[in-house]
Amino acid sequence: MTDPLFDTAVPLPEGAHHVPGFLTLEQQRWLVARCREWMRGPVPAHSPRIRGHAMSVEMVCLGWHWRPYAYTREAVDVNGRRVLEVPPWMGRLARQALEAVGESDAEYEPDVALVNWYGADARMGMHQDRDERASAPVVSLSVGDRCRFRFGNTENRGKPYQDLELASGDLFVFGGPVRLAYHGVVKVFPGTAPQGCGVEQGRYNITLRVTGLEG
Numbered sequence: 001m002t003d004p005l006f007d008t009a010v011p012l013p014e015g016a017h018h019v020p021g022f023l024t025l026e027q028q029r030w031l032v033a034r035c036r037e038w039m040r041g042p043v044p045a046h047s048p049r050i051r052g053h054a055m056s057v058e059m060v061c062l063g064w065h066w067r068p069y070a071y072t073r074e075a076v077d078v079n080g081r082r083v084l085e086v087p088p089w090m091g092r093l094a095r096q097a098l099e100a101v102g103e104s105d106a107e108y109e110p111d112v113a114l115v116n117w118y119g120a121d122a123r124m125g126m127h128q129d130r131d132e133r134a135s136a137p138v139v140s141l142s143v144g145d146r147c148r149f150r151f152g153n154t155e156n157r158g159k160p161y162q163d164l165e166l167a168s169g170d171l172f173v174f175g176g177p178v179r180l181a182y183h184g185v186v187k188v189f190p191g192t193a194p195q196g197c198g199v200e201q202g203r204y205n206i207t208l209r210v211t212g213l214e215g
């Protein structure tokens with residue numbers, strides 16, 4: 001189980017917020033069903049390749065297709081199809097998320113969602129979300145197994161960083177002064193997904209962002 005002291009011992013920097021249990025189990029199940037649909041197509045889930053190496057996550061994108069390191073409307077590195085739009089309910093959910101962390105923004109309209117699937121051995125190296133031109137916050141939702149999430153500094157991949165656990169239903173937001181903080185997923189803890197979340201084993205993460213791109 002997550003020790004509540006684990007997260008509260010060191011406060012997160014200004015602009016970063018963690019809300020455990022933001023999504024109900026019912027919302028989690030519903031989101032998982034949508035993720036599974038999106039992963040079937042029109043652009044199937046794939047593992048993006050970075051300098052010749054496939055990432056360990058499987059990803060599907062809505063709104064814009066991300067590949068290292070650019071956004072396009074068509075999945076040029078998969079099957080060339082145009083990605084699905086970000087559904088309006090995701091925008092509403094993102095605005096609720098910002099409200100929940102005290103960063104209400106009625107204008108927040110994410111135009112891209114990256115949906116990542118982590119199997120038992122998947123992880124994500126320290127990186128910045130920096131292919132967006134807009135400075136709006138990133139809204140991240142997790143469902144399934146718990147993971148160790150590393151939230152670092154804006155300068156480099158190394159220390160100082162904070163490790164926290166993201167569990168099923170958790171919300172994480174980073175914006176403002178830490179919008180470009182390095183972050184990554186160090187480890188997924190297999191078999192820790194709660195009953196009823198829609199996932200037996202593995203982890204979904206959805207990040208909602210504003211690209212600031214046109215076209």
Ligand SMILES: O=C(O)CCC(=O)C(=O)O
Nearest residue numbers: 114116129149185205207
């Ligand atoms: O899985 C996570 O919690 C983080 C995902 C992430 O950093 C990304 O998609 O850029």
Ligand SMILES: [Fe+2]
Nearest residue numbers: 127128129183
């Ligand atoms: Fe990221």
